[in-house]
Every structure is written in structure tokens, then in C-alpha cells.
Amino acid sequence: MQEYYFSGTIQRVIFENASNFFRILLLEIDETDSDFEDFEIIVTGTMGDVMEGEDYTFWGQLTNHPKYGEQLQMTRYERSKPSASGLIKYFSSDNFKGIGKKTAERIVDLYGEDPIDKILEGPNKLEQIPNLSKVNREAFVAKLKINYGTEQILSKLSSYGLTPKAASQIFNQYKEESLSLIEEHPYLLVEEVQGIGFKMADQLAERLGIASDAPERLRAALIHCLLEACMEEGDTYIEAKALLERTITLLEGARQIELDPALVAHQLTNLIQEDKVQNIETKIFDNTLYFAEQGIYTHLSRIIKDQPNISTEDKILASLEEVEEDLGITYDKVQKDAIIKALQSKVFILTGGPGTGKTTVINGIIKTYADLHGLDLKKLIYPLF
Numbered sequence: 001m002q003e004y005y006f007s008g009t010i011q012r013v014i015f016e017n018a019s020n021f022f023r024i025l026l027l028e029i030d031e032t033d034s035d036f037e038d039f040e041i042i043v044t045g046t047m048g049d050v051m052e053g054e055d056y057t058f059w060g061q062l063t064n065h066p067k068y069g070e071q072l073q074m075t076r077y078e079r080s081k082p083s084a085s086g087l088i089k090y091f092s093s094d095n096f097k098g099i100g101k102k103t104a105e106r107i108v109d110l111y112g113e114d115p116i117d118k119i120l121e122g123p124n125k126l127e128q129i130p131n132l133s134k135v136n137r138e139a140f141v142a143k144l145k146i147n148y149g150t151e152q153i154l155s156k157l158s159s160y161g162l163t164p165k166a167a168s169q170i171f172n173q174y175k176e177e178s179l180s181l182i183e184e185h186p187y188l189l190v191e192e193v194q195g196i197g198f199k200m201a202d203q204l205a206e207r208l209g210i211a212s213d214a215p216e217r218l219r220a221a222l223i224h225c226l227l228e229a230c231m232e233e234g235d236t237y238i239e240a241k242a243l244l245e246r247t248i249t250l251l252e253g254a255r256q257i258e259l260d261p262a263l264v265a266h267q268l269t270n271l272i273q274e275d276k277v278q279n280i281e282t283k284i285f286d287n288t289l290y291f292a293e294q295g296i297y298t299h300l301s302r303i304i305k306d307q308p309n310i311s312t313e314d315k316i317l318a319s320l321e322e323v324e325e326d327l328g329i330t331y332d333k334v335q336k337d338a339i340i341k342a343l344q345s346k347v348f349i350l351t352g353g354p355g356t357g358k359t360t361v362i363n364g365i366i367k368t369y370a371d372l373h374g375l376d377l378k379k380l381i382y383p384l385f
Contacts, residue, residue: 004034006041006072007080010052014042020168021046021154025207027058027072030191034062035072040330045074046164048151051090055080075156079151087115098136098145103129116148123357153178160204169193183208186287187220198224212257218267219276221247227286236289240282244268303346311372316340319371331364339364341371 006212008030028040041368042065043058050056060074082090093141099107103358106129111118119126123141126132126350132140150171156179157167160289171178182189186205189196198221210217225247225301229238238246242266251259271277278285285293313318320339332338335357342365352358 003059003075004032004036004072005056005057005059006034006036006063007031007057008040008204009055010050011040013050014051017065021048021150021171022164022168023047023050026049027056028089030055036062038070039087039093042071043074044071045077046154046168047074047077048154049095050145050151051082051088054086056080065162072292074164074308077155079155081114082116091140095147096140099140103132106130108310111211112275115231116144120145120148131176149176157182158176162200162204162206166193166196166200169195185216187216188208190220190224199254212251212255213259218247218251218264220260221266222268222271223276225250226284227370229285236293237280237283237285240268240279243284243370288306298345306346310344311341313344316343316368316370320370321365323370325364326367329360331361335361339368343369 006027006029009028011026011028013023013025016022022045022207024042026040027043029036029038033166043060045058045060056077056079058072058074058077060072060076063071063315064074065071087108088104089098089099091102103290107119108115108124110125110128116120119141123137126137126141127141129137134139141199153168153176154170157170158164160182162170170182170189170193174181182204186208189201189203189204190198201220202217205214205217222243226238226243227248229243230236244261247264251264260377261344268277272279272284317336320331320336338350338361342350349359350358367377
């Protein structure tokens with residue numbers, strides 16, 4: 001979709017969600033490169049604490065809402081230099097407790113041009129404002145730092161080509177450290193921020209000047225491809241050769257440049273040596289999946305070594321008859337065989353498609369076991385009952 005820009009004055013903020021910075025606002029249009037004919041437009045997207053009555057430029061795609069008509073779905077934005085009247089209105093708004101219009105006017109007069117930057121650089125000067133208590137003064141500076149900092153960070157993240165949703169996720173993860181962290185370690189996003197894959201992180205890294213054969217790029221691609229392959233194929237590992245081929249395809253496709261396979265193989269060796277991934281011969285495992293599988297193996301081994309008191313088939317069937325009467329159902333032969341096998345096995349897996357009676361069988365297993373061992377399920381407060 002084509003990107004357009006709209007410059008103008010924010011008339012009002014219609015809706016805002018403080019948890020993800022999503023806002024809906026009404027913009028009075030001064031200038032646009034689209035053929036939009038109205039004098040105002042609804043703008044939606046992730047943005048910082050914008051000020052009503054101030055001038056902004058928004059870039060994005062025009063979309064058609066079935067109820068509210070044509071809107072601008074914002075991808076990035078930029079604030080014009082705020083006016084004195086806009087700042088007075090902003091400082092005396094509900095955002096800042098204990099700051100009325102007169103106090104806001106004194107603050108703007110005291111700091112002069114670019115007051116927000118000057119307040120954050122020299123907050124002690126606020127002590128000159130009469131009737132502004134220390135508590136309200138400190139709260140004002142703290143809130144201003146949060147609001148202004150958030151807007152700067154979200155705006156900067158958008159300028160890197162990140163989607164509003166991605167920018168919001170990054171900010172929620174790293175807060176005020178967002179910019180410094182992603183500028184130094186953009187590929188960390190692949191590992192730590194849900195929903196941000198290698199391609200998005202790689203586009204950011206390219207904008208930041210990280211080379212195509214940089215070690216951190218190759219490592220991030222290897223980890224990404226390893227986990228992706230496991231999720232797609234339902235395995236906990238992938239063969240080293242297949243992983244290298246898959247990774248090189250991703251790396252070369254993302255930037256249209258040929259890479260030396262030996263460089264990628266070297267980084268895989270480093271990941272293994274650093275315990276970032278696990279290997280058994282030529283099989284490469286994602287750490288999380290590897291240790292989960294090892295945990296399952298350990299518990300299954302313990303269970304198999306145990307010597308439980310296993311009931312005979314006759315006793316199980318006798319208890320099952322009472323369970324059937326209690327539940328008001330009759331199990332068929334297949335279901336009875338499953339219940340008997342479950343109660344006589346150290347490890348048992350019950351499978352079946354939707355609507356095949358798995359829950360009914362599980363109820364039978366639990367109730368029959370409880371009856372055989374004299375357990376009161378109501379006292380156990382089992383969630384199925």
C-alpha cells in the first residue's frame with residue numbers, strides 16, 4: 001500500500017490505551033500528498049503522549065473503516081515544535097497533578113524556548129515557581145520524563161521502519177533502554193521479544209550499518225532457523241547440515257548477497273562451545289527443547305523404576321461397574337480396555353480425535369483409581385469434579 005503524509009493540528013485525542021500506547025485522534029489537515037478531500041482525518045496507531053492543539057506530521061496508509069470511513073493508519077510520526085499555548089494547555093492538563101493554568105504559564109515563561117528539554121536538563125529551576133510544592137514539582141518532572149521520553153523512543157523506533165505494534169512491544173520490554181539496546185544489539189529482539197522474527201531484526205540491523213557477514217547476524221539467523229525448523233517439523237533437533245543450508249538461504253535471501261558457508265559453520269561451532277545450543281553428534285538442539293526433553297526422560301525413567309501396587313483386571317472391572325453406575329454411563333469395550341491398561345501401566349498415553357470420548361475415559365480412570373485406593377475425590381478437590 002502507498003504511504004501518504006498528513007501534516008496538521010491535533011484537534012482531540014478520541015481514544016488512548018496506556019498499556020500499548022495505541023491512540024485514535026482527530027487531525028485538522030494543513031497539508032497532505034494524498035487526494036483526501038476532507039479538512040480533517042482520523043489517525044490511528046501506536047504513539048507517545050501527543051498534545052492536543054499541537055502540530056504533527058503523520059505518515060501511513062489510508063484505510064476504509066466500515067463505520068467511520070477513510071482513516072490514516074499511522075506507521076511513523078514527527079512532532080513540530082510545540083507552541084507556548086499548547087504547552088500551557090498540556091502542562092495544566094490531567095496528565096500533571098497540581099499544575100493549574102497559572103502555574104503552567106509561569107513554567108513556560110521561566111524556561112522560555114524549548115521548555116521541555118530545559119526542564120528535564122535543569123528541574124531545580126522549578127523551585128522558583130511560587131506555590132508549586134516539592135511533591136508536585138517532583139511528580140511533574142517524573143511524569144514529563146516518562147511522557148516525553150516515551151514519545152521520543154516510539155518515534156525513533158518508527159523511523160527505523162518498525163511497525164507500531166513492534167515498537168510498542170520493544171518499549172514494553174526494555175522501557176527507556178529501548179533505543180540504546182536495539183542500536184547495540186538489534187538481533188537480541190529475535191530471542192527476547194515475541195513476534196519479532198529474524199527478518200524484521202535484520203532490516204533494523206542493516207539500517208544501523210551491521211555488515212552482512214557480521215558474527216552477530218550469522219548467530220541470530222542460526223538460532224532463528226533452528227527453532228523455526230523444530231516448530232515446523234515437530235522435532236527437538238535438526239541435522240547440522242540441514243541447519244546450515246536453511247540458515248544460508250535465509251541470510252542470502254534477506255540481503256541478496258552471497259556468503260561464505262565456512263563463516264556460518266564457524267559461528268555454529270561457537271554457539272555449541274558457548275552452550276547457546278546443544279549437540280549430540282550431528283544433531284543440533286535448541287536449548288529449551290533439549291532440556292525439556294531431558295527432563296521428560298528423567299521423570300519417565302524414575303516412573304518406570306517405581307514398583308506401584310497394580311490392581312488385577314477383575315478388581316478394576318468391579319470398581320469400574322460402580323463408576324459406570326455413579327456416572328450413569330456404560331463404557332464400550334475399547335474404552336474399558338483403555339481404562340484397564342491405564343491403571344495397569346506405569347506410563348500410559350491416551351490419544352483420539354475430537355469427540356471420541358477422551359474426557360469420558362479420563363473421568364473413568366480417575367474415579368476407578370480413587371475407588372480402588374479408597375480416595376475421596378471431593379477432598380482432593382480435583383478440577384474435573
